[in-house]
Amino acid sequence: MESYKYFIAESSVNENFGDNMIILTPGDVKQRFGPLFSKKFLxxxxxxxxxxxxxxxxxARGTIEWDAMNRSRAGGAVAACAVEGSTMTIQARLGRYPVNFGAAAGTIGGQALEAVEVNGDEVITTWAGIAGAGVGIAACLPQAPGVIRAEYPSEDDLKVGGARTNHVRIVSPLYEKVSFGIDDTDTKQEGATWVMALKCAEACLLEGVEFLDMRLIQLNPAVPHKTTNCVGSALNFAARPGSIGALREFVCTFVEEHTFSKDTGIAFSRGIRTGQESPFHAAIKTExxxxxxxxxxxxxxxxxxxDHNGRKGRIGALGAVLWADRGIEAAGLYGEHL
Structure with a gap:
């Protein structure tokens, strides 16, 4: 079977969206295609x-796994994809890029992220899909909670399925990634840092803030001054830029009001980290x-x-931030894998 390669020149991403562009809200998309399967887009x-x-x-995880493999193959703005259950996280580059559906044959299809662009307080992601993958980007993803609107180049891009190719721009609110590392909130007699961390996240009901996940970070169990497990906690949030100040204040106040220790550390990170920038990734677990x-x-x-202590909890708090996005290995000893 002849392989099918689908390229989009960098300059053509926006040229497809002209005067005939069709704009639909998530409700409009759902009404047109019926309710589908996307549960969140951020x-x-x-x-x-x-x-x-x-x-x-x-x-379901099957669709997420298939999308992740196809988007990774196609390249474009995608730098990396990770899947946990039925959730996918894409690490992407800002800008517009050519995409390549690679070894996928025309009758098999493919899916690609062409561009990620910021427009004021909105983010525009541009997508292409072939065949069944076109249904995913044209009919399913645009009705996900978190989408503001979907923009289609023409009526043809709203005809999904079969061997068609579909294009769509999905517009969503601009968020930033915010992480907190928390350590030393307990003593040998009372408390558990992970319990406080989760209570803090559940109590945070600030407008413009979404709790993403929490991780337990196994620190070096050989340190002399520790509670039994020597584990820090990381909280990851998505926050609208105007809500970050209030989020910082909320987390700091909550932790310092509920800690059992005078050594509590609270670290704060704003932005998307690559995970390769610090030798402390290893040192926090081994030294x-x-x-x-x-x-x-x-x-x-x-x-x-x-924090206002400046005490030893800052070591584990920094380690928690550094491992906040590192996957299940964060919970293990250094070098441990499932």
Missing amino acids: VMVDETAGRAEILEQCH ILTVQKAEEEAQRLGIEFL
Whole structure:
């Protein structure tokens, strides 16, 4: 079977969307195609780093896994994809890029992210899909909670299924990625940092803020001054830029009001990190570090400490932020894998 390659020149991404563009709300899309399967769509942007993180949830993991493989193959704005259950996280580059559906044959189809662009307080993601994958980007994703509107180049792009190719721009609110690292809120007699961290996240009902997930970070169990497990906690949020100040204040106040320890550390990170920028990723799990070293490394990385103690909890709090997006390995000893 002849392989099918589908290229879009960088300059053509916006040329497809002219005067005949059709604009639909998620409700309009649902009315036209019936209710489908996307449960969430959210885009976080770090303009300084030129990066975006796209979060999608579906009713089933099979569709998410298929989409992730196809988008990775197609390239374009996609730098990497990760799947946990029925949730996909795309690490993407800001800008417009040519895409290539690669080895996928024309009768098999494919799916691609062509562009991620910021327009004021909105993010525009541009998509292409062939065959069944076209249904996903033209009919399913545009009706997901979190979408403001979908823009189609023409009526032909609203004809889905078969061997057709579909294009769509999905417009959503601009969010930023915000992470908190928390450590040393307990003592040998009472408390558990992970419990407080989750209570903090559940109590946060601020407008413009969405709780993403929480991770437990196994720190170095050989440190001399610790509670039994030596585990820090990370909280990840998506926040509208105007809500970040209130979120910082909420988390800091909640933790300091509910801690059992005088050594509590709270670290704050704003932006999308690559996960490769600090030797502390390994050191936090393998070495005995000082508060001074942790503060120096945090300053180098642009990570702030919000606590008012300046005590040893800052070491684990920094480690929690650094491992906040590293997957299940965060919960293990260094080098441990499932």
